[in-house]
Amino acid sequence: MKRTGIIINLMAFLSFVFSYAQEDYTKNLNGISKVYIETGTKVKITAGSSNVLKFNNIGHNKTNNERAEGLKAVYSGGADNTGFGFSMSQEGSVLRVKDLKSWMQRKDLQIELPKTIDIHIDCGNLGSVTFEGFSSEIEVNSTVGNITFNDVTGPITAHSETGTINVDFVNVNQSSPITVHSSTGSVDVSLPSNTKADLELRSTMGTVYTDFELKTDAPDGMKVVGANRKIESKLNGGGVNIVLRSSTGNVYLRKK
Amino acid sequence: MNCKDIEQDILDFIDGELATDKADKIKKHIGTCANCKAFYDETVALFGAFNKEEQQVPSESLREGFYKLLEEEKQLLNPKVVQFNKQEKAFPWKRAFQVAASIIFLFMGYFLGSHKTGKDANKQIIALQKETNELKEGMVLAMIENQSVSKRIQAVNYTEGFEKPDVKILEALIERMQYDGNMNVRLAAAEALSEFPESIMVKDAFIEALTTQKSPSLQIAIIQFLVKIQEKRAIAPMKQLLEHSDTPDFVKEQVNDGILQII
Numbered sequence: 001m002k003r004t005g006i007i008i009n010l011m012a013f014l015s016f017v018f019s020y021a022q023e024d025y026t027k028n029l030n031g032i033s034k035v036y037i038e039t040g041t042k043v044k045i046t047a048g049s050s051n052v053l054k055f056n057n058i059g060h061n062k063t064n065n066e067r068a069e070g071l072k073a074v075y076s077g078g079a080d081n082t083g084f085g086f087s088m089s090q091e092g093s094v095l096r097v098k099d100l101k102s103w104m105q106r107k108d109l110q111i112e113l114p115k116t117i118d119i120h121i122d123c124g125n126l127g128s129v130t131f132e133g134f135s136s137e138i139e140v141n142s143t144v145g146n147i148t149f150n151d152v153t154g155p156i157t158a159h160s161e162t163g164t165i166n167v168d169f170v171n172v173n174q175s176s177p178i179t180v181h182s183s184t185g186s187v188d189v190s191l192p193s194n195t196k197a198d199l200e201l202r203s204t205m206g207t208v209y210t211d212f213e214l215k216t217d218a219p220d221g222m223k224v225v226g227a228n229r230k231i232e233s234k235l236n237g238g239g240v241n242i243v244l245r246s247s248t249g250n251v252y253l254r255k256k
Numbered sequence: 257m258n259c260k261d262i263e264q265d266i267l268d269f270i271d272g273e274l275a276t277d278k279a280d281k282i283k284k285h286i287g288t289c290a291n292c293k294a295f296y297d298e299t300v301a302l303f304g305a306f307n308k309e310e311q312q313v314p315s316e317s318l319r320e321g322f323y324k325l326l327e328e329e330k331q332l333l334n335p336k337v338v339q340f341n342k343q344e345k346a347f348p349w350k351r352a353f354q355v356a357a358s359i360i361f362l363f364m365g366y367f368l369g370s371h372k373t374g375k376d377a378n379k380q381i382i383a384l385q386k387e388t389n390e391l392k393e394g395m396v397l398a399m400i401e402n403q404s405v406s407k408r409i410q411a412v413n414y415t416e417g418f419e420k421p422d423v424k425i426l427e428a429l430i431e432r433m434q435y436d437g438n439m440n441v442r443l444a445a446a447e448a449l450s451e452f453p454e455s456i457m458v459k460d461a462f463i464e465a466l467t468t469q470k471s472p473s474l475q476i477a478i479i480q481f482l483v484k485i486q487e488k489r490a491i492a493p494m495k496q497l498l499e500h501s502d503t504p505d506f507v508k509e510q511v512n513d514g515i516l517q518i519i
Contacts, residue, residue: 139438
């Protein structure tokens, strides 16, 4: 009897926790073509099918403080207009989403966005980001966090000071240039073997590795000035500009 | 004198062409030797017969017959001769000249035409190039402040083909290198600008950027450019970089390397 009571209590507690954890936040994105996100934590952004912005499992982030009953949280970065510690504002067709909580309070943020919406994200000092399945333009800046792209098409502009950047292209959008750059981290990019591109690979103090057959046509007798070693090559007859570079890290270009 | 000698000299003796003493000896021998006498008589008789024989002259009718025959033969050959003449005519010099002249005219026309159109086409190509350059400049200026980072990079990349970019373009690029919010755009702009090392504006901008830019990648790109153009004025700000505590070690390495190369 005592045991069943414990079990029932445990189940009630679990369902309570679960219901909180399951809580999502959604915002309609009608008339919005680009989302600017500012956050300092680890973020996973996945492509969804509906035209909404959705924070998955945001429940446990909700302000849950008895003492704060009847009070409102205020933040230095702006006004919380979502109830989850985010400031959202719309400027024309751009939605700005600002995470007001510090990375200490916010863990594992999961965001779902339409597959075709343009995304710009600043990862702050310690934030890192993973993208899944986007066919839109993505811009990322991070300081120490890693940046990972899975099943994307570009255009991509990614920069990290010390983080590693991994990009796995499902195919390559030819409309505008792709730039992946890490100052001291590695750059690791996988391209489909039939990708048409004008490649520019550069690692100032590291090494460039690839399993593509690159035809580099450096003229004979060209003097290597400093450590400015640039590898330029056309893939499958040439196409969109793809620039992969690292100052002190290695550059890896893989064929799929 | 024997009979053999007589035989040899007998013809000269008959013709009287022998010396008198030799002729006397032969006369004497013939008087004594019956054989030689007989040989002498025979020879005299033979020559006498030769002299007596009248020369045969062919008759007039033979000559006439021969010419007649010749004429007939000529008549027979005549058509063939005409045919030969025709064959010689088969190489028609006049026509050959006409054909050659027409071919020459054709080629002359072709070369003249192609030369002229080539000139025109060149002019058109130059005009088009100018137009596309202008168009590109316009595009650069229109796109360089685009909201999309990738588009801004594309705009910066468009300047690659310019030989002598407009001051406006250079100003726009310098602004991107100094103040763009995105690191990658700043870097792309720095790279695009390093294609124009002759411009004093660009040199000044790089020297200024060396003191203001904090990103290590950009610092390296700037240092590499200034080292490449051997800019002496860059040494002072480069030494300043060495003294800064927040300059990463690998940038300092590049600075040291660069200073050595400039001097």
